[in-house]
Every structure is written in structure tokens, then in C-alpha cells.
Amino acid sequence: MSLKEKVIKKTPMFVQSSAISLFNTYQYKVRHGGEYKKFREYYAKVEGFTASQLDKEVKKKQKSFFKYVKRKSAWYNKLNTRDLTKNVPLEKQDIINDFDRIKTIKEKNGIVSLTGGTTGASMKVVYTKKDMQERFAILDHFRAQHGYRLGKKTAWFSGKNLISENDIQNNICSHYDFINKIRFYSTFHINQDSFHVYWQSLVKFQPEFIVGFPSSVYELCEIADSLGLQLLTPVKVFFPTAETVLPKYREVIERVLGCQLVDQYASSEGAPFILECTHGRLHIHPLTGVFEVVDEHLQPAQSGELLVTSYTTHGTPLIRYRIGDRITLADTQDTCTCGSIFPLVKSIEGRTSDYILSPTHGKVNLGNISNSTKNIAGIIQFQVIQKELERVNVLVVAGPAFVAKEQSKFKKNLAERFGPQLEIHLQVVNEIPKEKSGKFRFVKNSLKI
Ligand SMILES: [Zn+2]
Known part of the structure; x- marks a missing residue:
């Protein structure tokens, strides 16, 4: 504080x-x-x-x-x-x-x-x-x-x-x-x-x-x-x-x-902007900076990690800044019905560090994990914490509908994503603490890799 x-x-x-x-x-x-x-x-x-x-x-x-x-x-x-x-x-x-x-x-x-x-x-x-x-x-x-x-x-x-x-x-x-x-x-x-x-x-x-x-x-x-x-x-x-x-x-x-x-999409350190238009699509604002999307070898990719260069960072210049987020660009021929010629982004996937590492399935990303509550009754909020390669702790804040049957369905959904070698420890709690920033993190991964 x-x-x-x-x-x-x-x-x-x-x-x-x-x-x-x-x-x-x-x-x-x-x-x-x-x-x-x-x-x-x-x-x-x-x-x-x-x-x-x-x-x-x-x-x-x-x-x-x-x-x-x-x-x-x-x-x-x-x-x-x-x-x-x-x-x-x-x-x-x-x-x-x-x-x-x-x-x-x-x-x-x-x-x-x-x-x-x-x-x-x-x-x-x-x-x-x-x-x-x-x-x-x-x-x-x-x-x-x-x-x-x-x-x-x-x-x-x-x-x-x-x-x-x-x-x-x-x-x-x-x-x-x-x-x-x-x-x-x-x-x-x-x-x-x-x-x-x-x-x-x-x-x-x-x-x-x-x-x-x-x-x-x-x-x-x-x-x-x-x-x-x-x-x-x-x-x-x-x-x-x-x-x-x-x-x-x-x-x-x-x-x-x-x-x-x-x-x-923007950030407190000064990233350029991606903004949703009135027709519900995400456009890069080309006059706010450059969005380079790269693969793990820093080669241009359609989907991958972002390097941002931002024209509104004269105080603390950001040039090819590895901001730690992933996006997927739309196809270059794709156009928006709103009439804007600003480039389109298919989706913003979020932080590169938000994943669970599975011994058999590799990196399981945030979007995939958040989908695991589909058709499960009673889950209000959950968080997956990984400190070791073989095990994850899943904290769940739940209502009365999260009965034993729903719990095992949820565990099964998670197991499908994480594979058979990752032990899932489920715990129902009253509250999941927020980060110091007041934000909530779905996935917390503290593996040293
Ligand atoms: Zn548009």
C-alpha cells in the first residue's frame, strides 16, 4: 500500500x-x-x-x-x-x-x-x-x-x-x-x-x-x-x-x-494500441507504434510473442520491447466491415508466462485451461498453481452446485488438457487472494525453467 x-x-x-x-x-x-x-x-x-x-x-x-x-x-x-x-x-x-x-x-x-x-x-x-x-x-x-x-x-x-x-x-x-x-x-x-x-x-x-x-x-x-x-x-x-x-x-x-x-490492448509501460472497433473487430493502430509478432527464434510469425515499438514513449523509449504477451494476427487479406484500413488482429492471447507445463502435453495455455469449466455447475472462480513439474494445485471458489459429481467432471476436463502424468490436487476454498496489483491470475507458474 x-x-x-x-x-x-x-x-x-x-x-x-x-x-x-x-x-x-x-x-x-x-x-x-x-x-x-x-x-x-x-x-x-x-x-x-x-x-x-x-x-x-x-x-x-x-x-x-x-x-x-x-x-x-x-x-x-x-x-x-x-x-x-x-x-x-x-x-x-x-x-x-x-x-x-x-x-x-x-x-x-x-x-x-x-x-x-x-x-x-x-x-x-x-x-x-x-x-x-x-x-x-x-x-x-x-x-x-x-x-x-x-x-x-x-x-x-x-x-x-x-x-x-x-x-x-x-x-x-x-x-x-x-x-x-x-x-x-x-x-x-x-x-x-x-x-x-x-x-x-x-x-x-x-x-x-x-x-x-x-x-x-x-x-x-x-x-x-x-x-x-x-x-x-x-x-x-x-x-x-x-x-x-x-x-x-x-x-x-x-x-x-x-x-x-x-x-x-495497451499497457502501463506504454505499449502501442490495439482497439476494438464498433463492428467488434480488433485493429492495430499503426500510428501508435509497431507490433512485431515473432516465433521462438524471433522470426516473423502470424501467431506468437509480441515485440512492441511505441511512438508515445519519448520519456522511456520502447523499441522492440519484449512485453511478454502473445497475439494472433488476422490474415492479411481479411478486411473489416467498419471500413477501417488499420490492420486486424484475430485474438489477444495474453501473457506468455501464463501456462501450465505438462510432461506429456507441453505448454497448456490460459485459453485452453479456462475452457475446462465448460458445462461444470457451481464454479465461481478457479486458479491453477504449478510449483513442480509433476503436480498442480487447483483452487476453486464454488457455490452449492459444485457437488462431488461436478468436481470429478472438472478434474476430468483438466486431466484431458494436462495429460496423465500431471497430478491434479483440487481444493475448494472461500477466497483466492488477488495479486499485489489487485489483478487476478488464473494460472500461476513458478517452475524454474
Ligand atoms: Zn473494424
Whole structure:
């Protein structure tokens, strides 16, 4: 917990809400000041570009970014600007160890962003204010296409740890920014016991939009679903952030909240953007950076690991950054009915480290594992933990319908995916702890390989 979070927790609720309103309004001013407006106009305009106009603009943006980086970053002074693929990928470890050589500005002159790494190591990047304004212009333009603007009632589920157990006992699970009409919900306290506190709050608040971690919103919806509940005032759109959207999330959330789920890909260290269009397809935004999809030998592939180069990272440049996510590109001939010529992505598969290693079946990925609850009654949430090659622990939070027969069906489904040599130890628990970031991880793999 940060000092700010500690201080806020100790003050009365109305003071807390005022402080949060003011802090958000201040942050809003930084993010939406300066060149923000210019960028909003720019991102609206470029959507109408022809292929040759777009191509020219991409080259212009890349050239100016590379020129700046080569001049200002000690790490990149030998950057090959003619052929991007000749440069060695940037690893997370590089950002942690050589931050001072990579960054181009002093921390006090920019905006610092902290991100939790997969291994628990915390990583830091610094943005220029201008880049932050550009990033918010891109996001706001995208959200506006789906009907959102600041001031519309929004429920926000992200990793701000501002609520205590005591608050939950007093039926409080959120803070309200009354200036901007955003209700910030704690993602740390969602479980079967606290469900009604959250549900009542949502029913009363009647948000038009929801933004935040899909696993948290899914957990609430899954419990609601098991109780036969649906929101009577439907939410218009849910914008997930920071985590991979599993097919099951989409199905349950859309049904329970009566909303549309509109996905996006970005990251707190500054990745370029993949955004879902109004026709439900994912498009790479070519003016935000380069997405290289590569196989294990770093050769171009249609499906594989991502190396990202991001034009909004002047503060801490990311060039061929190994971000640790996997995607699958659509066929090059594939076009979208929305009319956009921006390249299409077939699917975002999520973190490369989210898999279980089976002695007989190799790497079993997240999507495959999450499918194993199909036709099983009563599972609200589960997590697979692997510490040894021969064994996994499966924690399950379940409702009364998860009877012995369903348990053995679930075990059988998992065994089909993991193969006969991986011992499955199933344990029903009351709650599965969230990560420090407030996110939930389906698969935790701590094998040293
Ligand atoms: Zn489209």
C-alpha cells in the first residue's frame, strides 16, 4: 500500500471522497491539458486517411521518434533506424537495470508510472507530459466512438487499495469522485461474502459505463449469475483494462450487465494500441507504434510473442520491447466491415508466462485451461498453481452446485488438457487472494525453467 493509500484509509469517508475528486481533477488537467486537444483532432482525422496517406504518416512518425531517441537516449545511441529488425529486443530486465541510460528525461520533469512485473519485480517508466496527453487522446477518442465521455456515470474497477475490511462491514466498497461521476471500486475485496455490498452499490449507482479489470467484473457477474441476478438498468459498455479477456468473461459479463464488452490492448509501460472497433473487430493502430509478432527464434510469425515499438514513449523509449504477451494476427487479406484500413488482429492471447507445463502435453495455455469449466455447475472462480513439474494445485471458489459429481467432471476436463502424468490436487476454498496489483491470475507458474 502506498503512503497516499494509507493516509486516505485513515480519514473520514467524505474527506476521502473529496480528496479523490480533487486528485482526479488534477490528474485530468495534466492528462487533458497541453496538446491533448490537438491530438484528439489528429486521431479523428487520421481515420479517414487513404492507404498511401497513412503509409506516409506512419513513416513520418517513426522517423521523428527514432531521431529523438537516438539523440536523447544513451541506451539507443547506436539504434539502427533504417532496419528496425536489426536492433536487439529490449527486455524487462533492461528497463529495471538500465533505466537511467534508457530514459531521456528526469523523473521530476515527467510522469512516473509503476508497473508490477510478472516475477514480482516492480518496474518504473517515466512519460513526457506530451506523450501522456497523446495516450489519453487516443483512449478518449476510442471510448468516445463507443459513446463514452467524462462526466457520464462510470464504475471503475482497478487496483486502488483504498477500502478496508471495516468499510466492507459497513457496506462500503467504493469511493465516489462526485466531480467526474466516477465510482472507484476496490478489486481486493470481491468475494462471496462481500458480493451483496458490491451488487447493491451497482444497482443503486446505475452506471452507464464500467472500466477496469475484467477478472473482477467477471467474478461479480459470475456470483450474480449463480444467484439468478441481472442488472435491471443495463450498462452500455464495459471497457476492460490491463488483463486478457477470456471468452467466458465476455459471455457472462455481457449477459449479466446487459452491456457490450469493448476490448483494447495497451499497457502501463506504454505499449502501442490495439482497439476494438464498433463492428467488434480488433485493429492495430499503426500510428501508435509497431507490433512485431515473432516465433521462438524471433522470426516473423502470424501467431506468437509480441515485440512492441511505441511512438508515445519519448520519456522511456520502447523499441522492440519484449512485453511478454502473445497475439494472433488476422490474415492479411481479411478486411473489416467498419471500413477501417488499420490492420486486424484475430485474438489477444495474453501473457506468455501464463501456462501450465505438462510432461506429456507441453505448454497448456490460459485459453485452453479456462475452457475446462465448460458445462461444470457451481464454479465461481478457479486458479491453477504449478510449483513442480509433476503436480498442480487447483483452487476453486464454488457455490452449492459444485457437488462431488461436478468436481470429478472438472478434474476430468483438466486431466484431458494436462495429460496423465500431471497430478491434479483440487481444493475448494472461500477466497483466492488477488495479486499485489489487485489483478487476478488464473494460472500461476513458478517452475524454474
Ligand atoms: Zn473494424
